[in-house]
Amino acid sequence: MALRREAFLDHVKERGEYGTVEEAERATRVVLALLGAHLVGEVRAQLAARLPEDFALILLNPLQSAEPLSPERFVRATAAWIEGATEQTAAWDVSAALSTVADTAGDDLLKEILLQLPAGYDLLFGRPQPI
Template sequence: MKYEEFLARVRERGEYDSQDEAAKISEAVLAVLAERISPGESEDLASQLPGPLGASLRDARPQRAESFGIEEFYRRVAERTGAHTRTAQWDASAVLTTVADAISGGELNQVISQLPSGYAVLFGKADLAD
């Protein structure tokens, strides 16, 4: 998937006003995801994302993964975007369902396997959220 297509899908799913807004939200969500998954997995994911999104993920990658739940994930996204937590939930879903479309199934499984089951719904995989 090309960068412009990725942003167009995020924009449509998130009902954002512009590609720039979709890019800003995408970078924020991916930066928080990078804090939650292992550095190696973050690198693997970055290699499958288009354009500057992979670079954003690499730049945000900490030395090791932090362990936090989904509510903290939303809080961190909200902090980065200046939005309410409820809006951050919408934002995370718009971006991560697009990530699920853009990467291989094997890579998606590896990312989801590093997260508590509640995260799966954000990737459009509600059946894995049990």
């Protein structure tokens, strides 16, 4: 069951300590657009099914990435897409959005998502995995 858009954005806003829902939405859109380029097949479809509809569409029609970005480069790319962002604020944006995605996905799907991503993304999702 997909989380309602308002509830999803409220979580992101709270975690990112944003002043407005618009700021939370902007961060979420950029992060999902970048994340979507890294996920394929059933895993991407399953995650999309759990997201609010407009965010699902962003995930399914992502910004193209020539290669999987390391977590550091993912944060840098996020900074590049958000006006006025620094790497520090982008790390915050990524964490707020992806930890909410992790909650929405659930543990089993998150494990599948992490298998498609370069090492270190567990930290971006706020779910450090035992080594």
